[in-house]
Structures are given as C-alpha cells and as structure tokens.
Amino acid sequence: MGERRLQKELMGIYAVWWREFKVFQREKSRIISSIVQPLMWLFLFGSGIGASISVSDVNYRDYIYPGVLTMSVLFGSVFFGLYIVWDRKLDVLKAVLVAPVSRLSIFLGKVLGGCTDVILQVLILFCFSFLFPSVNPWGIPLALLLLLITSIALVSMGLALGSMLESLEGFQVISSFLVFPLFFLSGALFPVDDKLPVWLQGMVKLNPLTYAVDGVRGALLNVQIFPFYVNLSVITIFAIVMFGLGSVLFSRMK
Amino acid sequence: MAIIETKSLTKTYGKIQAVRGIDLNIEKGEIFGLLGPNGAGKTTTIGMLCTIINVTSGSAFIAGCNVIKEPDRVRRKVGIVFQDPTLDTVLTGRENLELHARLYGISAAYRQNRIDEMLELVDLKDRSNDITRTYSGGMRRRLELARGLLHKPAVLFLDEPTLGLDPQTRARTWEYIKKMAKMEQTTVVLTTHYMEEAEQVCDRVGIIDHGRIIAIDAPDNLKESMGGDLVVIRAKDPPVERIKALHYVSTVNFSDGALEVTMKEAHLHLAELLLMLRDVECVEVRVPTLSDVFIKLTGRDIREDGSEDSGSWVDSVARYRQKGN
Numbered sequence: 143m144g145e146r147r148l149q150k151e152l153m154g155i156y157a158v159w160w161r162e163f164k165v166f167q168r169e170k171s172r173i174i175s176s177i178v179q180p181l182m183w184l185f186l187f188g189s190g191i192g193a194s195i196s197v198s199d200v201n202y203r204d205y206i207y208p209g210v211l212t213m214s215v216l217f218g219s220v221f222f223g224l225y226i227v228w229d230r231k232l233d234v235l236k237a238v239l240v241a242p243v244s245r246l247s248i249f250l251g252k253v254l255g256g257c258t259d260v261i262l263q264v265l266i267l268f269c270f271s272f273l274f275p276s277v278n279p280w281g282i283p284l285a286l287l288l289l290l291i292t293s294i295a296l297v298s299m300g301l302a303l304g305s306m307l308e309s310l311e312g313f314q315v316i317s318s319f320l321v322f323p324l325f326f327l328s329g330a331l332f333p334v335d336d337k338l339p340v341w342l343q344g345m346v347k348l349n350p351l352t353y354a355v356d357g358v359r360g361a362l363l364n365v366q367i368f369p370f371y372v373n374l375s376v377i378t379i380f381a382i383v384m385f386g387l388g389s390v391l392f393s394r395m396k
Numbered sequence: 397m398a399i400i401e402t403k404s405l406t407k408t409y410g411k412i413q414a415v416r417g418i419d420l421n422i423e424k425g426e427i428f429g430l431l432g433p434n435g436a437g438k439t440t441t442i443g444m445l446c447t448i449i450n451v452t453s454g455s456a457f458i459a460g461c462n463v464i465k466e467p468d469r470v471r472r473k474v475g476i477v478f479q480d481p482t483l484d485t486v487l488t489g490r491e492n493l494e495l496h497a498r499l500y501g502i503s504a505a506y507r508q509n510r511i512d513e514m515l516e517l518v519d520l521k522d523r524s525n526d527i528t529r530t531y532s533g534g535m536r537r538r539l540e541l542a543r544g545l546l547h548k549p550a551v552l553f554l555d556e557p558t559l560g561l562d563p564q565t566r567a568r569t570w571e572y573i574k575k576m577a578k579m580e581q582t583t584v585v586l587t588t589h590y591m592e593e594a595e596q597v598c599d600r601v602g603i604i605d606h607g608r609i610i611a612i613d614a615p616d617n618l619k620e621s622m623g624g625d626l627v628v629i630r631a632k633d634p635p636v637e638r639i640k641a642l643h644y645v646s647t648v649n650f651s652d653g654a655l656e657v658t659m660k661e662a663h664l665h666l667a668e669l670l671l672m673l674r675d676v677e678c679v680e681v682r683v684p685t686l687s688d689v690f691i692k693l694t695g696r697d698i699r700e701d702g703s704e705d706s707g708s709w710v711d712s713v714a715r716y717r718q719k720g721n
Binding site: 149150153154156157158160161164165168169232233234236237238239240241242243 | 446447448468469471472476478480481482483484485486487491494495496498499500501527543
C-alpha cells in the first residue's frame with residue numbers, strides 16, 4: 143500500500159468516526175437515557191437490595207457498580223452496531239459505501255465511533271463514583287482500559303449482526319436472546335462462586351463478559367475471582383475474534 | 397476516445413437477465429440519457445458502471461479505467477446521485493459535503509474552498525449550516541448534486557434525478573444539472589422516465605427495454621425517424637388509399653372514426669389533405685415526442701407498467717440482491 147493510499151484510508155477512517163461523533167453530539171436524548179438507565183439500576187435496584195445484603199464485605203450497591211458499568215458498555219455498544227440496519231434502511235450508508243475507501247476502513251471508523259460514544263458515557267458514569275464509598279478511584283484508568291477492549295468487541299459484534307439483519311424486526315430478537323442473557327450471565331449482579339448452581343456456573347464461565355465484569359470489579363473494588371491476566375486475555379481474544387468476524391461480514395454486506 | 401465504453405455488458409440474477417449485452421460509447425462532455433420503463437435495466441446498468449453491482453460478463457471502461465479490474469480507480473472518477481435520497485439527515489448541508497470530501501480524500505487545504513464553490517453553485521450557501529432534515533425535496537436533490545460533483549468526477553451518474561419532485565422543482569433541478577455539467581465540464585449519464593425532460597436536457601439518448609438498447613441517437617434524430625408529424629383527424633369515410641399515395645405521407649391508419657396520418661411537414665401539406673375529406677370534426681397535429689418514439693419501438697407507453705415509485709419485480713429483485721447479497 144502506497145503512502146498516499148494509506149493517507150486516504152486514514153482520512154476515510156477519520157471521516158466515518160467524525161460523522162459518528164457528530165451524531166452522538168446531536169442526539170442528546172440518547173446520551174441522557176444511556177446515563178439514566180444505569181443510574182436507576184444502581185440507586186433503585188442496588189440501594190433496595192443493598193439495604194439488607196452485602197457481598198464480600200462490600201455493600202451490594204457498590205458491588206454491582208462495576209457490573210452496571212459493563213452493562214452500559216454492553217447495551218451501548220451492541221445497539222450502536224445494530225444501528226447500521228437503520229442507516230442502511232435510510233440509505234445513509236450507501237453514499238459512504240461507494241466512496242473509494244476500503245470496507246475495512248469504514249468498519250474501523252464505525253468501531254472507533256462506537257467506542258468513543260460508549261467510553262464517553264462510561265466517563266460520565268465514573269463521575270458518580272464518589273457516591274460509592276468502596277470504589278477506589280485509582281483503579282479507574284485500568285477499569286477504563288478493560289471497558290474499552292470490551293467495547294471494541296461488542297461494537298464489532300453489533301456491526302456484524304447489523305450487517306446480516308435485513309430489517310429492524312431482528313432488534314427485539316437480538317435484545318431478548320443475546321443482549322439480556324449476556325448481561326444476566328455475566329456476574330454483573332451476583333458473585334460467580336460455588337454457591338451458584340452448576341449449570342449456571344458453567345454458563346457464566348462461558349460468557350466472555352464475565353471476565354470483563356470481574357476485571358473491572360478487581361480494579362475498582364479489589365474483589366475478583368479470576369486472575370487479572372485471565373480476565374485481560376479473555377476479553378482481548380474476544381475483541382480480536384469479534385473485530386475479525388465483524389470486518390468480514392461488513393465487507394460482504396451489500 | 398470515448399469516456400465511457402461498454403461491450404456486451406451483461407448482468408444476470410439467477411435466471412433473470414436484468415441487462416443483456418449493452419454496448420455504449422459516450423463521449424466526453426455529453427449529457428446522455430438512458431430511457432426506459434421500470435425494470436428495463438437502467439439502474440442495474442448504472443450500478444455496474446459505478447462498481448456497486450458486479451458485472452456478470454462483458455467489459456466496461458470509464459475514463460480509461462477498467463470497471464471490473466480497477467473498481468477503486470473508477471470510484472474516484474465517478475460521482476453518483478442515487479434514485480433514493482442518501483443524505484445524512486442528522487448532519488448539516490456543509491457537514492454532508494465535508495464527510496464526502498474526506499471520504500474522497502480531498503485535502504484539507506482545498507476542501508473548504510471547493511465546498512463553498514459547490515454550495516454557491518446550487519444556491520444553498522445560506523442554508524448550509526442547517527440540518528438537512530429541514531430541507532425541502534428540491535434542496536436535498538441540489539445538495540446531492542453538489543456532493544456528486546464535489547470531487548470533480550469525470551462522469552456524473554444521476555439515477556432518476558427528478559423523481560418525487562413537483563413539476564416546478566423538476567424544471568429547476570434540470571437547470572442546475574445543465575449549468576453544473578457545463579461549468580464542471582463533466583460528462584453526465586442519467587436515467588429518467590420523464591421523456592419530455594430528457595428531450596430538453598440530453599445530447600443523446602439510449603432507449604432501453606428488457607435489458608437491451610433498442611435505439612440510440614440525438615432526440616431530434618429519433619423523432620425524425622418517426623416519419624414526420626402525426627395528424628389525427630375525425631372525419632367520415634376518408635379515402636385511405638388515395639391519402640396513402642401522397643408523396644409526403646408515410647403511414648395511414650383509420651380506426652374508430654379517427655384517421656391517423658404521419659406526414660412530413662404537416663404545416664405545408666395539411667390544407668391539401670383536408671380538401672380530400674368530408675365532415676371533418678376535429679384536427680389535431682402533433683410533432684412527435686420521445687414518448688411517441690418509445691411507443692413505436694416498444695409497443696407500449698413508458699409509464700404503462702406501474703407507477704413511478706414502485707419498480708417492477710425485476711428491479712425489486714435487483715434492489716434486494718444489492719442489499720441482501
């Protein structure tokens with residue numbers, strides 16, 4: 143690839159990212175709802191159960207804080223990716239796809255755009271961390287890194303699914319049969335220990351998000367089940383596989 | 397050398413032959429119209445030339461670049477305005493052009509000047525910072541024209557550029573197209589089924605039906621091939637054989653009390669013809685239009701099979717394949 147060619151591809155990646163960022167800035171209601179929902183989980187659900195329960199000597203509300211962060215990454219990322227179904231329906235993507243920019247660059251621009259949205263949302267949620275006494279603020283950078291890798295994986299997954307879907311009807315199916323199970327089986331709301339029934343333990347351990355939740359919980363609360371290197375490796379491999387899969391499906395999309 | 401050259405360009409979807417061997421030679425600077433009913437293969441042909449649709453067989457070159465082997469180079473050389481609007485309605489007019497400029501690798505130093513230039517050309521400068529969702533249909537089309545020409549393509553493809561616009565806006569849109577093609581010295585290839593409009597705008601037209609080009613020439617030449625003006629007269633018992641024998645008459649047809657005569661220079665000879673008839677009720681003289689040419693060549697009206705928006709099923713299949721494959 144010539145230097146000029148590379149430069150044009152980089153400009154293309156930037157163009158797609160720039161577009162996504164503009165959209166993010168304009169759709170304020172989307173940002174607000176993506177912040178309010180996790181806060182409801184933390185304060186309405188977490189405070190309610192936290193009144194009588196604590197896990198590993200941590201108040202329940204604080205205990206699920208890392209899990210709810212991961213949840214907002216999960217929802218934000220997958221739905222960002224799935225949004226291309228809508229873009230295709232409106233033919234917004236058509237004009238982009240005929241440009242002399244490779245599909246891989248367009249895909250990369252989209253992934254970066256999605257990650258930017260999600261990480262900005264997470265940063266807003268981190269602003270509330272002072273309300274959770276057990277959270278160690280020095281762990282935030284590491285948690286952010288883990289959530290970024292998770293976001294790359296999940297945006298790619300959303301784009302992969304979005305490339306295959308023909309209509310918006312598939313949204314509901316993916317939401318019920320993929321996104322919610324991934325969330326409930328991630329240990330976001332309960333500890334993954336021997337008290338869990340065996341079948342549930344197995345499913346939780348197969349879910350790559352479990353390792354993201356555990357990693358973030360380790361960074362913020364110093365409570366974790368798996369060693370750090372296991373958590374990091376699993377989500378990194380997850381991200382690589384999803385990025386590869388997504389870029390292939392996106393390139394085949396017409 | 398022609399700027400667009402195709403040889404036996406063909407596209408089949410399974411058993412459906414959408415385009416069956418099209419040969420085209422379009423010269424630099426021409427405004428060329430592809431005319432045909434829905435499902436004739438217009439959009440598929442343009443799609444292949446823009447490298448969006450894979451070619452089944454045959455060859456195509458645009459500005460010397462091979463459409464099949466060098467899609468990336470071809471993409472830099474063509475601008476496209478799709479049939480359905482493809483503006484990003486979350487972005488402003490200017491942002492739409494900025495996005496496009498970056499995607500086409502237009503350098504930062506040159507970008508803003510070029511965007512301003514194009515916005516001025518389509519009279520959208522004062523609205524350029526508004527979100528395009530607030531634009532009218534005509535404004536959106538104009539912005540798409542500006543976008544299509546932003547990277548100075550050698551060829552601009554316009555697929556039904558006036559579809560869905562009201563008549564007044566359609567007329568204005570054509571004016572913009574003519575003006576821009578001239579200023580930018582761009583070759584324009586367009587499809588439309590508004591025959592009257594194509595007649596006024598195009599230097600040459602190709603009439604396409606069932607995936608084949610059945611006639612290709614300047615609109616005036618095509619109309620001349622009709623054998624002159626069409627005269628419709630309601631009269632009793634016309635002497636059909638005697639009329640046929642007249643040297644300026646090409647065809648005569650009498651049915652349901654209406655006599656249809658095609659003749660050269662009706663304004664000179666009509667009086668003589670009328671003297672041969674009794675009880676003339678009404679006379680209508682029509683200079684042939686492209687629609688007449690189309691009816692003569694295909695045996696049907698261009699808008700006969702379906703409304704303007706709903707493509708025939710072949711087009712639908714084509715569109716489905718484009719998205720689903």
